[in-house]
Amino acid sequence: MAALNGKVMVTGGAGYIGSHAVLALLDAGYEVVVVDNLVTGFDWAVDPRATLEVADVADGRVRDVIRDHSVRAIMHFAGSVVVPESVSDPLKYYRNNTAASRALIESAVVTGVPHFIFSSTAATYGTPERVPIKESDPQRPINPYGMSKLMTEHMLRDVAFAHPMNYCALRYFNVAGADPEGRSGQSTQGATHLIKIAAEAATGKRAHVAVFGTDFPTRDGTGVRDYIHVSDLAAAHVAALALLVERPAESHTLNCGYGRGFSVLEVLDAVDRVTNMKIQRKLEGRRAGDPAELVADNGAILSTISWRPERDDLDTIVQDALAWERRLAEMGP
Structure with a gap:
């Protein structure tokens, strides 16, 4: 395997997915520098083996960080991720996701960083024509969040054609x-992710879980999603980096999922099962920008990188989320 010969810069590395990627990189022997403005991230979420630089990815100071730390690869997680908010405040998403990513990519080009891994989303597909979804399927985002990420994908494609990246x-x-060893997890206040919300309800932080939409064309009327464990996702990033270093002339776009979906009600049933209790459910109308079903065809990632899921079980995902929620309660405000 080819060596990186430098550090990995992880933007948004004090946040949920980014902090897990930092752990995976460090555990694999990489040197890591984290760039995070700490608006939604937490400095305590950054493993002490990594270096934290408090900065915004759109700031020109990022170039100094790249040079000072001999960065040879960037994993870009920084950005805004709440779909309904993107509908009500689209300019925030085009600023934090698209414009900021453009600035970061330019910094990478100017400083000669050869490898870039981007945190994209299934929201770029919009309402899919078929399920499971292949990478080659049409991308027609139905919310600004998905569009902001798709625009960054296009930028990366064009930049990789024009520059040695x-x-x-x-x-x-x-x-x-959450991390099975309890080192990190989803800690953001006011999270909108279902399993996080359900874990908060199961630990008494919420009175109920809202179910947004019961009239989707799915098996029980609620939205169906492909849930991937964050530690498996972090491992996929490490494997993708190894591929980029090994094959510098190739770029890739890959779905990250398990290839099977669970409805909102099935997820809540799993939480009830794991906790041996009943979470209160409140049925509400659909949210703007939510498709009925998103499930990955993960054949490409399984055949392209040396990655295999290790925690692809819904009850395991719920158990780890609950363990982290209890840990947060012990840590206090």
């Missing part, structure tokens, strides 16, 4: 769970 865009489906 290769990239991997990883299109996440629904990320959930």
Whole structure:
């Protein structure tokens, strides 16, 4: 395997998915520098083996960080991720996701960083024509969040054609769970992710879980999603980096999911099963920008990188999310 010969810069590395990627990189022997403005991230979420630089990815100071730390690869997680908010405040998403990514990519080009891994999303597909979804299927986002990510994918494709950089865009489906060793987890206040919300309800932080939409054309009328454990997703990033270093002339776009979906009610049933209790459910109308079903065809990622899921079980994902929620309660405000 080819060596990186430098550090990995992880933007948004104090956040949920980014902090898990930092753990996976460090555990694999990489040197890591985290760039995070700490608007939604937490400095305590950054493993002490990594270096934290408090900065915004759109700031020109990022170039100094790249040079000072001999960065040779960037994993870009920084950005805004709440679909309904993107509908009500689209300019925030085009600023934090698209414009900021453009600035970061330019910094990478100017400083000669050869490898770039981008945190993309299944939201770029919009309402899919078929399920499971292949990477080659049409991308027609139905919300500004998805569009902001798709625009960054296009930028990376064009930049990789024009400059000596290769990239991997990883299109996440629904990320959930927490580090099995309890080192990190989803800690953001007011989270909108279902399993996080259900874990909060199960630990007494919420009175109920809202079910947004019961009239989707799915098996029980609620939205169906492909849930991937965050530690498996982090491992996919490490494997993708190894591929980029090994094959510098190639770039890739890959779905990150398990290839099977669970409805909202099935997820809540799993939480009830794991906790041996009944979570209160409140049925509400659909949210703007929510498709009925998003499930990955993960054949490409399984055949392209040396990655195999290790925690692809809904009850395991729920158990790890609950363990982290209890840990947060012990840590206090």
